[in-house]
Amino acid sequence: GQNIDQPTEMTATEGAIVQINCTYQTSGFNGLFWYQQHAGEAPTFLSYNVLDGLEEKGRFSSFLSRSKGYSYLLLKELQMKDSASYLCAVRERNTGGFKTIFGAGTRLFVKA
């Protein structure tokens, strides 16, 4: 079966760095995604990892270790607008196609 775990909430200070961890158990792994979701809005894509290592994109970086079933999202130079839920999602490849399983999300609160 599929299982994705990430912390429920985190709090960090404006200008700081925060790391949001995600562990997963799945079959047919075909990539890991991070999405940002502000309250009342739809998720927006942040990053995609399919190979081990670090992907950097501006203030956001995402890391993947497939052997450990582990990923993290690193947010640097935090801004107040970064307060949102961060969703870890794993894509599985099945006989019928692809299915993306989302974690419950980590609510990040950025304080001044």
Added chain:
Amino acid sequence: DTGVSQNPRHKITKRGQNVTFRCDPISEHNRLYWYRQTLGQGPEFLTYFQNEAQLEKSRLLSDRFSAERPKGSFSTLEIQRTEQGDSAMYLCASSPLLGRNSETQYFGPGTRLLVL
């Protein structure tokens, strides 16, 4: 390109009624997904289309739920005999089949359903 659109944005219905939601994906996106999201949870996968073919359907989806994408463009999600537990945000997403953005799902604004 106006992105993924969904209609209606809000729907209030009485228990037992049928409801239908529409999703218009980004033009030329072959893949279309439906999700359901409740407060404090991540999106829950419901079903996936590649063009007009429904390739994947969650086992969580009861027989009351059906989705179509008859011409490989827009899609509809119908819920029959709604129950209060169906109250949720229904999200649609699309992605291209090929190209550098093929891994990215672009989400619509969602349809918020309230079953009284």
